[in-house]
Amino acid sequence: MAYNSPRKVASAATTRQLKKYNPQRIERKWQRVWERGDFYRAKDLSKKPKSYILVEFPYPSGDGLHVGHCRSYVALDIVARKRRMEGLNVLFPMGWDAFGLPTENYAIKTGIHPRIVTKKNTAFFKRQEKSLGLSFDWSREINTTDPAYYKWTQWIFIQLFKKNLAYKARIPINWCPDCKIGLANEEVIDGRCERCGKRVTKKEKEQWMLKITKYAERLIKDLEKVDYPERVKALQKDWIGKSEGTTIKFQISNFKFQIDVFTTRADTLFGATFLVLAPEHPAIESLKSKIRNYKFVERYIKEARKKTEKERIIEIRNKIGVEIKGIKAVNPVNNREIQIFIADYVLLHYGTGAIMAVPAHDQRDLNFAKQYNLSIIDVIKPIESRSYPSTSSGSRAASRDKLKSDQAYEGEGVLINSGRFNGMKSDDAKKRIVEWLARDGKAKRAVSYKLRDWIFSRQRYWGEPIPMIKCQKCGWLSAPEKDLPIELPRVKEYKPTEKGESPLVKVKSWVNTKCPKCNSPAERETDVMPNWAGSNWYYLRYCDPRNKKSIFSQKLLKYWMPVDWYNGGMEHATLHLLYSRFIYKFLWDIKAVPRSLGVEPYKKRTSHGVILGEGGIKMSKSKGNVISPEQVIKEYGADTLRIYEMFIGPFEQTIAWDAKGIKGARRFLERVWRLAGQFFVTQNSQSSPDLKKLFHKTIKKVSEDIESLKFNTAVSSLMEFSNAWQADRRGGLGKKDFKDFLKVLSPFAPHLTQELWGKIGFKSSIHNEKWPKYDPTLIKEEIATFIVQVQGRVRGKIEAEIEIPEEKLKKLALSQEKIKKWIIGKKIKKTIFIPGKLINFVL
């Protein structure tokens, strides 16, 4: 790799006197050098082993880079720099996730085209990122709003459509009746419109949906194959929400119709005293002719549809429903006729959209039953055991006897009032009851997920146009792939229409097109994709960012993928991570991603903690407590900011900014600078032995800590070393160790170390040097401080050789006055000896 050193490289001879540390000057100088030489370019298909280090690409908002972005970028920049020094071919790319609402809202307000705003913001972000000395490969920069990029986002959508994984459905959207605008979930704050504060209602719209539910099982199972923090895995599993149970068929009396019900508690089936359907349940339409109070029912359904989920939840406390008169269902276990209701508290999209209500053993059902005076049958008796203390179980049993309690017993137990299943335990009964009913086809094992299909339509402007065409004769068809990208047309008004449609509807010249199949007049889809669309596959494009013929070459993917280390915010642990894993799996299924690659895109995922403002309050413009990286760099320098952000606290933990604390980081670098200056004067050849030993321990510590995300302790060990170096009166560091020290520090403070490297006289870059190795024989201790305890309490310390045998140490310890005092007059019963550490006398 060609390397252009700056003109002014001073030789060691001329730098006897090191000038004052001036980060602003040296940082700008080296950043220019790196930029000019395209210094951190990743090499495709190199013989070297690869390492793909990825940070989440930012949304370039007008506010500029946040210190939180820096935390993530600097940490993985350190990893990337270390990997390069370890001889790996590193891919460390950056790009822009630039479609989205804030830019669009800004355009609505100002009339400035989002493209222009985006351009300005990305330039701002880029300048700030460069001023941090991050080693991104800028030659691979991508932007989701670039037609050359979203061409392929659209292409993926078409592939999904071809595989029946994209479909249209009528789905309620959040609707602000005042602004007359469809709102994204993020724009609904506590059930109100973000801008006008009006209560948000629901409005049904035809929307494109992606069938992510088809991948639910794989998205859970394949988590076994990846190295994610356990809490992230738990979050994903909870989000998908798998639950195993049974569907049970309830016959409608005197009518050829059945209603399926999903339950995880088949053991309570004898206690099912009514059915409840979700208001939108399709059975209602089918049974219309038999329903005596249909008008009333219909009105209830209409009302329910208008409400938002939040509103429903609030009202549900008092469980309102409507009985469907004229029809009854039959409980298959005892052939009893039971009433049917519709109620808000049953959700259409979960299970079968209908439940069997067991008021004795489900709190919600109980509340409902009490309100409508429905019968409550106890069918599960708690098992008396240690887990139920006798006092409380006694009172519980007493109150349950009367069935007057407001508390449903929701646990498992032994069956009662359940015919031939009486006396059986819940677990057993579940199996037996299902087996019994399954013989007549009345029950079937089933799995239900909380995960819902992904609403992929936004009635907005600033997003990727969905590449679909509607023909009156042929229905929905995908745009021909040769026409991609379907470019976002220019509009006069960025605001959605009165009816809540995308402003694109008004661009007739764009909307009107021809059917790709029958050539008759047809219309383009005017909805655009959500902001997740571009980000769910961007890491794949980095492998081959300029490919015009295909989404990416398989050869390059095979070389670079999978991502070896992906860091991002905890807020993306569910949606972004889940969506992008889904899209990856899909691309793998259709062989766009080579089969030889694994089924997961990210080998290892980590999350950085949020940085709060001083005093632990969230940084926000309105509170005026935003720390801008630019300001910090101006005042202290980028290397100081980098060191401070790594030192501030445990990487994964939320932490508050401390304006005073940053001084410590600067002082540390000043100290290194000063010590280097001393070195240039003395030009030592050998390090003093103690310092050398500590240095090798430091290499070990820093090397290991970077791998395990302990950047804070890595920095503190470097500080500790610099303190020892400064205190050393026996000659300080020799040349080899001085060089190695700069190398170990270089990922943290790339500018300062590069400058000092030049001052030694090197024309090459320190960032191409080999990562130092520690000498294991050197860090081995010969002398240890033994702890002397009496009865487990520390009573003294003894310096001795680490290998000292028990007997010898015992003698030594017992000869000390301090120790003798505690033992005198007592008998030593036992001696505990931990080699190299401690001795403890038990009396």
Next chain:
RNA sequence: GCCCGGGUGGCGGAAUUGGUUUACGCAGCGGACUUAAAAUCCGUGGCCUAAAAGGCUUGUGGGUUCGAGUCCCACCCCGGGCACCA
């Protein structure tokens, strides 16, 4: 309500995974340098006690152990996520 994280000096946090609690940094205090200040350097930093000796101390209470910040049980508090999921 459920699921994760977490409670250690004045503050941010360390602690080799059961073996010196408080590394490193901030703040404080004392000193050196300086006409002075800043910067820098040296020293000092848990609490009780004038000091020594000693005692106490990792949210609270109990337990296991020669020995617990670390393991077990119960509880309290803080942060985050999910929440009518049948």
